[in-house]
Amino acid sequence: MVxxxxxxFTRVTAISTTKHxxxxxxxxxxxxxxxxxIEITLRVAGPVxxxxxxxxxxxxxxxxxxxxxxxxxxxxxxxKALLLLAAFSLEWLYPVFFEVMAAGATPGKxxxxxxxxxxxxxxxxxPASLTRNLLRALxxxxxxxxxxxxxxxxxxxxKRLGDLAADTLVVYRERKPAAASIPVSAPVAPPAALxxxxxxxxxxxxxxxxxxxxxxxxxxxxIVMPLTGQNTGEAAVQRLxxxxxxLIGRR
Amino acid sequence: MKQATFExxxxxxxxxxxxxxDLGPKQWRKTQNDPAAGLETGDMPAAYxxxxxxxxxxxxxxxxxxxxxxxxxxxxxxxxxxxxxAGGQRARLLAFxxxxxxxxxxxxxxxxxxxxxxxxxxxLLLLSALQWYPDFVLxxxxxxxxxxxxxxxxPANARxxxxxxxxxxxxxxxxxxxxxxxxxxxFATGLAFGLGSIFYLLFNGTVIGAxxxxxxxxxxxxxxxxxxxxxxxxxxxxxxxxxxxGLKLGAALIAPGNQTRKAALIDAARPAIRIMYGxxxxxxxxxxxxxxxxxxxxxxxxxxxxVGIALWVLVLTxxxxxxxxxxx
Numbered sequence: 017m018v019x020x021x022x023x024x025f026t027r028v029t030a031i032s033t034t035k036h037x038x039x040x041x042x043x044x045x046x047x048x049x050x051x052x053x054i055e056i057t058l059r060v061a062g063p064v065x066x067x068x069x070x071x072x073x074x075x076x077x078x079x080x081x082x083x084x085x086x087x088x089x090x091x092x093x094x095x096k097a098l099l100l101l102a103a104f105s106l107e108w109l110y111p112v113f114f115e116v117m118a119a120g121a122t123p124g125k126x127x128x129x130x131x132x133x134x135x136x137x138x139x140x141x142x143p144a145s146l147t148r149n150l151l152r153a154l155x156x157x158x159x160x161x162x163x164x165x166x167x168x169x170x171x172x173x174x175k176r177l178g179d180l181a182a183d184t185l186v187v188y189r190e191r192k193p194a195a196a197s198i199p200v201s202a203p204v205a206p207p208a209a210l211x212x213x214x215x216x217x218x219x220x221x222x223x224x225x226x227x228x229x230x231x232x233x234x235x236x237x238x239i240v241m242p243l244t245g246q247n248t249g250e251a252a253v254q255r256l257x258x259x260x261x262x263l264i265g266r267r
Numbered sequence: 268m269k270q271a272t273f274e275x276x277x278x279x280x281x282x283x284x285x286x287x288x289d290l291g292p293k294q295w296r297k298t299q300n301d302p303a304a305g306l307e308t309g310d311m312p313a314a315y316x317x318x319x320x321x322x323x324x325x326x327x328x329x330x331x332x333x334x335x336x337x338x339x340x341x342x343x344x345x346x347x348x349x350x351x352x353a354g355g356q357r358a359r360l361l362a363f364x365x366x367x368x369x370x371x372x373x374x375x376x377x378x379x380x381x382x383x384x385x386x387x388x389x390x391l392l393l394l395s396a397l398q399w400y401p402d403f404v405l406x407x408x409x410x411x412x413x414x415x416x417x418x419x420x421x422p423a424n425a426r427x428x429x430x431x432x433x434x435x436x437x438x439x440x441x442x443x444x445x446x447x448x449x450x451x452x453x454f455a456t457g458l459a460f461g462l463g464s465i466f467y468l469l470f471n472g473t474v475i476g477a478x479x480x481x482x483x484x485x486x487x488x489x490x491x492x493x494x495x496x497x498x499x500x501x502x503x504x505x506x507x508x509x510x511x512x513g514l515k516l517g518a519a520l521i522a523p524g525n526q527t528r529k530a531a532l533i534d535a536a537r538p539a540i541r542i543m544y545g546x547x548x549x550x551x552x553x554x555x556x557x558x559x560x561x562x563x564x565x566x567x568x569x570x571x572x573x574v575g576i577a578l579w580v581l582v583l584t585x586x587x588x589x590x591x592x593x594x595x
Binding site: 050052053054056057058092093094096097098099100101103104108119137138139142143146147150151152153154157177180181182183190192197198212215216219220222223260263264265266267 | 268269270271272315316319320322323329330331332333339340342343344346347350351356434436437439440441443444447448451452454455456458459463516529532533535536537539540541543544
């Protein structure tokens with residue numbers, strides 16, 4: 017009966033149903049089972065934020081190298097040696113070091129809110145990080161990570177060849193979610209029994225009501241005539257929030 | 268149970284866990300047995316499992332997404348801490364060097380022999396052929412490069428294998444930068460069904476064989492061989508091992524066996540990267556020898572040959588014998 021659920025709302029519930037659900041194909045959410053028998057949700061990152069993260073890292077590495085070049089200019093041959101060693105380390109060891117020692121993210125990935133994880137959601141260690149970063153030599157070919165890009169768009173986890181071999185994922189670092197935010201109001205019993213998905217939709221609506229413009233919340237609330245009754249506008253919103261309060265059991 | 272009751276009962280516990288996570292690793296060590304920290308570090312696994320259960324309940328009961336997201340976030344963070352890097356890295360590294368590396372290489376001996384054939388085959392072939400037809404070298408190396416090599420190995424130089432203007436430390440750094448890069452390329456391009464590794468092995472074997480053969484044929488043999496003798500074992504075997512590691516990746520794609528190609532690749536990457544650890548270390552040692560020992564002219568030629576042969580024996584013995592007990 018309640019028909020105001022946009023596709024985004026239904027999708028959240030769809031994830032836990034079947035593997036061949038059409039929504040899942042287009043979704044970047046990945047469910048990872050842990051040894052505790054539960055599933056945690058990861059969101060894989062696509063080529064664009066990863067390319068930007070790479071560019072930021074490239075910039076940082078370039079600046080470090082230029083600064084070093086100026087600093088060691090006076091040291092002659094020994095300076096040249098330092099420069100070569102630095103160039104080598106920045107090219108091959110920089111990403112490995114940060115991915116293992118700094119919570120899965122090079123500075124560029126950190127800026128873009130990304131991190132590298134093993135496929136099972138655990139942090140990467142030296143072997144996996146080294147595998148994915150040494151294989152950059154292949155992903156880069158023939159120019160500008162063309163091979164890597166082709167691999168990324170050919171599989172559903174956006175893995176370049178290095179990620180495929182190392183069994184790693186690049187995911188969005190989860191931001192700390194806002195604290196539970198269903199506004200407190202006098203609970204109102206719904207006029208009819210609601211199904212679980214309807215209840216969940218109402219809870220989502222109530223939780224987000226503070227983050228959407230009042231006009232839009234009112235518009236959304238008015239769709240659910242059977243629940244709001246004669247109320248319109250702000251009153252309809254308040255009624256739905258009241259029902260949500262009833263559903264989560266506030267007294 | 269309604270969500271409000273659930274929150275009233277468990278929110279304190281959830282917040283306690285969150286507060287502990289916020290402390291970070293340094294504080295965890297400090298407050299290990301300090302009850303004031305809210306959660307003792309040793310209690311973390313139990314608290315984490317409890318949190319997992321709370322999240323499963325919250326999801327199953329369709330509590331509000333805010334709460335479920337928050338629990339998911341905390342479980343994810345707890346998961347990273349609990350299954351994060353373990354200690355004992357140093358002991359594992361020592362065990363790897365003491366024999367694990369040799370055992371891994373022996374386990375892949377078919378690929379190692381294939382790789383060695385691809386590299387040493389053209390090398391030895393050209394080396395011997397050029398003794399009769401030195402001009403044949405021009406098919407492989409340009410005259411400009413050849414002149415550079417002749418200059419490097421001129422018997423009149425003060426040092427071997429380097430121009431007089433080159434500095435030891437600089438050359439050491441250059442060898443690392445250049446040789447490890449070649450090793451990585453040889454390894455990584457093996458993922459392309461082995462083709463890249465095969466190319467780099469054949470290519471490097473050919474060039475090295477051509478230059479060695481030519482220099483020997485035109486009478487620069489003594490400075491050349493006494494220069495390369497010292498680091499040849501480490502460097503050449505490291506290149507062969509890089510190639511073998513690359514072929515391992517390629518072989519997994521060509522013949523994945525009773526697995527998907529992806530799963531076969533992941534399985535193959537583990538021993539391959541272990542071989543690469545060792546190969547990188549060998550490149551490092553080779554660069555050190557090549558930078559500081561090989562150019563020395565103050566030692567008589569037989570001593571330099573002797574050291575070179577000793578290192579070959581040492582390296583081959585290591586790969587034949589080390590780690591047998593552990594692997595068995």
